[in-house]
Amino acid sequence: MINIDELKKKIIYRSNYRGTKEMDKLLGAFTKTYINMLNEDDLIKLEKLLDIDDSNLYNFLNGLETEVVIEENYVTNLFKNFEYVDK
DSSP states (O other): OOOHHHHHHHHHHHHHOSSSHHHHHHHHHHHHHHGGGOOHHHHHHHHHHHTSOHHHHHHHHTTOOOSSOOOOSHHHHHHHTOOOOOO
8 A cells, every 4th residue: 555645755855856957846846736636546647757857858848759658647737737937
């Protein structure tokens, strides 16, 4: 059985420490906005999304071609439609 709180902590950490400052901010803000609205299945999909490298995630977000196949689902659609505002 999955410990939801541990999974959320792992996701929050991974979304904020990606490697590029821009993706740290973008994915950190995205995760902060949606993490408490997602069910267990969606959290697992978010964790899988975070396994994708920054370049492919950036391309996916901007409608560009990616080198990997990114599954279309609720979480990836949320991400694709997320509007990041730098505060």
